[in-house]
Amino acid sequence: MTPKGVSLNPNSRKTKFARRFIFALSRMRNPIPVSSSIEEEVRTRSHKIKIAAYLSMARAVGSRRAWSRALLFKLRTRARRHNMIIRRRSFRLKKKRIIKNDPQGEPSQTKKLRQLVPGGKTMDMCSLLEETAHYMTCLATQVKVMQTIADHFAK
């Protein structure tokens, strides 16, 4: 299907994300069946795809935003943290609360929001809201692109 004179912005977040994600997907194509069951294979594969999606989105945003930086850091150190958790179960890393939040903030919702937005644990309320807004827009584009890709494959 040829685009009917539709102009694409090559620098938009959407195209950047789409490029990276599609590239990651194409690299991930592994037609060799894994020994484990199909369901588990699908699960691991979907997990990988999810990680790839978040990673490409964070890369498309770059280091400009706190949430993208936190997300990139988290994804990069996943393997390390995974190993530490498995190998050193007795040794627990204590997380330091860096910023004591203002006591006026609402406890339950703010905490939940902090858990949702990457990097939200160490932000004050003001920047948390800002990062949430940006994160929401990026998530929306991510969902749109992924949906288009999925439909493209599903045809």
Place this chain on the structure above:
Amino acid sequence: MDGRENEDVGFQHGGEDDLHCPSLGMSTNPLPEKISGMIMSSVSMYKPSNGADPFFSSGWDPLASLSQNQNFGGSSSTVSHSEFANPPYPIALENQGTSSTGQLVRYPSNSSFVELVQKLPCFGSGSFSEMANSFGFPDCGQIANSGCPQNYASLKEGGTGITSTNGALSRDDPQISCEGAIGSSPNAKRRKRASDSKNSPITHQNAEGELQKSLSRESSDVLKEPDEKKPRIEHSKGSNLRGKQAGKQAKDTSSGDASRENYIHVRARRGQATNSHSLAERVRREKISERMRLLQELVPGCNKITGKAVMLDEIINYVQSLQQQVEFLSMKLATVNPELNIDIEQILSKEIIHSRGGAGAILGLAPAMNSSHHYPHGIFQGTFPSIPSTTPKYPLLPQTVLDNELQSLFQVGFNSCPAVDNLGSNAGNLKPEFQ
């Protein structure tokens, strides 16, 4: 060179029109000619890429045409006047300054200008440095250094955070004329005026009051440029604030030496506590409410919600639903057989067509989504609107679960929906957080 001596004289004249020099032409003023002559000579040393000849021809027109080719900042003159019909800085300048300043505005945030400004006083350095950029930094600096040594003091007074000069603003004040960024020159004036007034212990918001005054005086709409506005000046554009400030206009507020740093200047409103803590608290609250308003616009279906708590709930639900959608889509992608030829442009064009077709289709804004849950997937072609595109391709997953998930995802509707929490067993594994 004759230009240099004359330009010394020119700067001592009070810098009225010396800063219009980068326009390089159309000046009734003899002064900018000489300065531009010097610019010309300096430019000539660097062999502009399309030949030095146009620079030395008699008329200014070649320069203008040259500017159009090479995007020289200041050399654009009458030819490009039409461009500046609506410049970001609609400053009422006497003569050719409009073009220069208008052009200058476009490069306000180039950090390299900072050094240039200190070295090239009062050449409307935005434009000159634009030329200089193409020709090389240090040599230009030398030329200018030899030219105007005595203005360094005034320049350095301007501080390091300055970008392009805008001399038209501070025409009245020769020392500040070369100061640079527009935001800083009204600040300088404020500082000067502030020295006369008494210092008050409370931080005041100078932005609206003082700058309005200075603006009206200079008849320049500097502050329309949002980029130039340093973050330290807090904008509360509520009309009530202005009205209440009008009563306090007579009193000069001073920021002391805090205008340079990242302080937020807030003025106490009429009838409110003037404690510094409560002022800071109010600023913080206003910031938060402003962000909440932005978020309200982002989250669909939240126009009627008033109140922070409910809004936060909505936001949390929305983010959670988005993350679950990502999970679901990644699962979907995992089960789809890969096609080897993935065309990005195709996909993106589909995306664009699709998004033009139905805005907000993905998130199921219409409550009638349940009946046609395939709607967001296959609308773009319009040829198979009634074929659910998702179901036949997933023999691996139980289709009922898939449909349920789809429906529940689209049903969320950004009201707290218990169905979201009760997705099928598959969804139980689909936690948005990574392990």
